Amino acid sequence: MLLNDSDSDDDFEIIALLALEEERLEREGVSTSHRGSVLGRRIIQRDHTQGHQRLFQDYFVESPVYPPNVFRRRFRMSRSLFLCIKSNLEEKDEYFVQKRNVAGVLGLSSLQKMTATLRMLAYGVAADFIDEYVRIGESTAIESLKKFVEAIVNIYYTEYLRSPNSNDIARWKGQYTGHSREPIIILEAVASYDLWIWHAFFGLLGSHNDINVLDHSFIFTKLAQGLAPSVNYSINGHDYTMGYYFADGIYPSWSTFVKTIRAPQGKKSSLFATTQESTRKDVEHAFGVLQARFAIVRGPTRL
Template sequence: MDHILKLDDLLHESSSDDELEIISAFAIAKERLENERGSISRRGSSRRRKAIFRNSLQGEENILRDYFAASPVYPPRKFRRRFRMRRELFLRIHDAIVDHEPYFVQRRNAAGKLGHSSLQKMIAAIKMLAYGVTANFMDEYLRIGEATVMDSFKLFVKAVISIFSVQYLRSPNEDDVARLLAIGESRGFSGMLGSIDCMHWKWKNCPSAWKGMYSGHVHEPTIILEAVASYDHWIWHAFFGLPGSHNDINVLNRSSVFTNLAAGRAPPVNYSVNGHNYTMGYYLADGIYPSWATFVKTIHAPQGNKRKNFAAAQESARKDVERAFGVLQARFSIIRGPARLHQPEMLNEIMIACIILHNMIVEDERDLYQEADAFDYEQINDTPLEPLSREHTAEALDFIQNRHRIKDREIHSQLQSDLVEHLWQIHSQS
């Protein structure tokens, strides 16, 4: 405010009667000018974000000393508990991701300063998955900023899906089917390939315009995961992304769980129960699922010892998928708590990556489960599946006939009756 005159000039031009009024006006104007300058200075300082010297090398030294040294501070069981996997599996994933994604390679910036290491970025991503914490939670220990953590997290999830989904999120091949049938036979359920059910993941930051579509019986926005799991918690099928307003039947009609079977590309399944031969495997399911030939459900309000024995055995074995959900959420708390991201595509990638890592841990620690010697998940059938050609009438008719066989209610009732007798024979002999 250069237009304000100096105090001496004001007093020289004014009369003695106006002296007090002029001094007061000048003091007020001077105070207002100082306040304006101070506010401008404060606004400028708030806009300019000062760079934080985090000493990223110190964060890397902390990691190497605590977990990767020749004699680390924390023993292997602590590593397994905090990172949800053994160190050997962690390093295997680390090497594959560094080779696949250049972002995780440690580099120098334009000033010649060494950036964050691949271990820092990967550990930050895994801790977000394992503990469900925010991006700035690991700053004090890892010495890594929030923006870098989020970039590492998103790229880590994408890399896991790109590298490992073919092996660890595949449909059962012939060897897998034979193994699953043998395990089902030992448990009294000949022809069983696993259990199927749905799980809801609460979506905290669901856009307001979508809340009605994503809110179901829990009256909160959720996203549904349909999964098929076997006795060792391996998840063979995962279909994620439908709004929580759907029920299990709606999800089933949209999923691809029986696509290969309907297309005639599924491995052959042949077994016999109570003197009857069957050519399709089945999944144990709860009461909401339809009475198809590929589902075996419990008996509501069973009457008689045979039916009660069957209901108890079916409800016990069906909890394989419930246990798999529990283990999955215990390992990765990010999908146990409410989802904080806004993009449904990113939530889908997080869920699929957690399932892939879960299956990798199951494979790495399969000696902890029963029938350990029977599991060999490294065997992969790399033969590409031939797409179903709708141009050929014969193939189209086969597809329709297979769909009818899958939904055959008579086979469902006959299979349930045979299993009732089969389980009662096993119970009587024991």
């Protein structure tokens, strides 16, 4: 008899009904010997309630087993932020609301689904890695991950996944604003010193240089339409009304790009090149922090 590791509500109901039908057929003397179909499989009684209670006692009671620093290390955020996201998820998507199936069996809680998701994101582990602790099957863990990232984008896109506006520029005014055998997709990104990702464009499968990506991205669409936020600053007595981006030498000579000086001559040019190149590391810094905090970013996606 095969063990079915799916514990979603729908699968639970279907398999339970099939098991009852098998018992009836056996009582009537009808053979149910077969291979390859769902009929005859046994479900894993994971005891979702036990998993939720253990998780709740470990991290979410008034005096939890594990202190705040351990929570932050394992969930990659504070408990207050976790609970805020949990509340928003439950309000946005009923998938994260704990409910009972038609048999009256209590399903997984939002704490269990979020914990499974964040462990996969934080450690880059397989979907069934924490089944014994959280009591969640592989297929449901993958489904939770997909639902989680979709909901996060829908809820927080306008605030944290958007282009900068005039208020952002005013707040940051005066501050500084790589081949494998695996399938890859190019990401064009702009990031500032404080880890804020101002622009992200996924596209162009395979290997491409910066020019190919730039020709397809929408980074300057609003600028070309005259809709970009206004910027006003002076350098060496010259007034400017358009923002700029630090870029390497391969980019075109546009007024919005400040490129490095190749083979700089003299102290002034060398200082400029060194400062410009060090500031461009803000993008690598931002993604370095992401990779350190969420291991799933470091390798090919498991989905």
